[in-house]
Amino acid sequence: MKLLLTNIKELLQVRENSPLKLSGKEMKGLPTLKNAWVFLNNGKIEDYGTMDNLKEYEGFKPLDCSGKMVLPAWCDSHSHLVYAGNREQEFVDRINGLTYQEIAEKGGGIVNSAKKLQETSEEELYNQSATRLEEIMSLGTGALEIKSGYGLTTEAEMKMLRVAKKLSEKYPITIKTTFLGAHAIPTEYKENKDGYMDLLCNEMLPKVAEKGLAEYVDIFCEEGYFSVADMERLLEEGKKYNLIPKVHVNQFNSIGGIESAVKHKALSVDHLEVMTDEDIDALKNSDTMPVALPSCSYFLSIPYAPGRKMIDAGLPLALATDYNPGSTPSGNMNFVVATACIKMRLTPEEAINAATINGAYAMGLSDTHGSITKGKAANLIITKPIPSYGYLPYAFGSNMIDAVIINGKEVK
Ligand SMILES: N=CN[C@@H](CCC(=O)O)C(=O)O
Ligand SMILES: [Zn+2]
The missing domain is CATH 3.20.20.140 (Metal-dependent hydrolases)
Structure with missing residues (x-):
């Protein structure tokens, strides 16, 4: 199953070389890409980038994420x-x-x-x-x-x-x-x-x-x-x-x-x-x-x-x-x-x-999970249209999740 997510307002936790863990001040940094895309293939994150550099793929299901944030699943x-x-x-x-x-x-x-x-x-x-x-x-x-x-x-x-x-x-x-x-x-x-x-x-x-x-x-x-x-x-x-x-x-x-x-x-x-x-x-x-x-x-x-x-x-x-x-x-x-x-x-x-x-x-999975990194599991949350990622904890009583992909499968 191939999925191409496009027009993502902001792609969160993008790490080309994923650390195993973050400590102290490192935790303040959350690398993101604005106006981004992600390509998922065979249960894995195959590639990602910004919309001005969208690559050509075939045989995928498109998912338009206009106004939405995408982040690694919890x-x-x-x-x-x-x-x-x-x-x-x-x-x-x-x-x-x-x-x-x-x-x-x-x-x-x-x-x-x-x-x-x-x-x-x-x-x-x-x-x-x-x-x-x-x-x-x-x-x-x-x-x-x-x-x-x-x-x-x-x-x-x-x-x-x-x-x-x-x-x-x-x-x-x-x-x-x-x-x-x-x-x-x-x-x-x-x-x-x-x-x-x-x-x-x-x-x-x-x-x-x-x-x-x-x-x-x-x-x-x-x-x-x-x-x-x-x-x-x-x-x-x-x-x-x-x-x-x-x-x-x-x-x-x-x-x-x-x-x-x-x-x-x-x-x-x-x-x-x-x-x-x-x-x-x-x-x-x-x-x-x-x-x-x-x-x-x-x-x-x-x-x-x-x-x-x-x-x-x-x-x-x-x-x-x-x-x-x-x-x-x-x-x-x-x-x-x-x-x-x-x-x-x-x-x-x-x-x-x-x-x-x-x-x-904390469960021995940081080489395969927890960030947007090529080769990691295709585990993603797609939010509803929201103004910023800080809105997620701010709107604490509301469900801001539009879709969830786990190991490349859409589960919501
Ligand atoms: N504190 C120990 N164990 C569980 C609670 C168990 C229970 O009350 O059933 C915990 O992590 O909170
Ligand atoms: Zn417990």
Whole structure:
């Protein structure tokens, strides 16, 4: 399939030689071409330029983009999109005064979702997840990470990962999978966390790895969940199976998880709502991408990751949704980008960089995704006619997306 997009008002994130990630001041730059065209062939970006240098092609479908912006599809590097049912009762409980932690202590939260998921057939889980995936693709997401972590038994964790794999086979979107068996301590192990750690290390990890169901390993390193020592044990064990760490840290407390994750060469550290100066220092000069999840802060009314401070300290930053039934029942990257500008004081350029090339880095995809670069995946968002790209986060409640192309296929 060949597509030729012409008369593009502004083509965003154009990088002849794409960097793997952008840090600090680099994030302020968003290279663009005005009055541009892009030619897509066989699922890839073949070429692009300005209209005064339009090349001659044959056998393509033309798409006139007059007045419209074109940018790389969003790269959402942190999601829990495969889950069963919802948790709207806990949403109401929080409105009535309970905290997220109090709900978890009463048997709600992650273990509540795990119970639902264990009782749901693989087919039904696939159908529910596919509906969510179709929605987020139409909202411009072209690459996605999906975690397990609502199974909490070997079989249910593997069921989640099989569903994620099947989604990646059935849909054009690129999906990366992460094993998050260490998401919460299951009720039957409440008094025996070490027993659950043994199960994770001795049974779950080897089976997930044997079936090739995950590339990354994650753990919720937080008071009341898993300690830094637990994390170190799991990551060491994961290393034996070439599982790369991407971890949940510093959501409610700073307990040393970042420093340890960096030592273990984590690809990303995610959440970061509570950051000390030492945490920021630990990330400097590392290859670990800090990932902020502003929709989670919005939904739980907790602090936002100090994105402004991190970028000003010279760090890179990625933005992701955290799409899940408990803390973020939304997979809308447009809202994430807008909220990062509004609440974290990122400029539109920084937010777009964080949600494209840096998001791609946080799932090991920045050589193929996240920028308009020859040879990269033909993953594009075509906006409605808008005055400037800053209008995207400015018009935060409106859907400004006209069309979405993923791996060369028009999905909206
Ligand atoms: N914080 C840990 N895990 C998820 C939420 C899980 C849930 O509440 O179901 C998150 O990233 O926000
Ligand atoms: Zn998460």
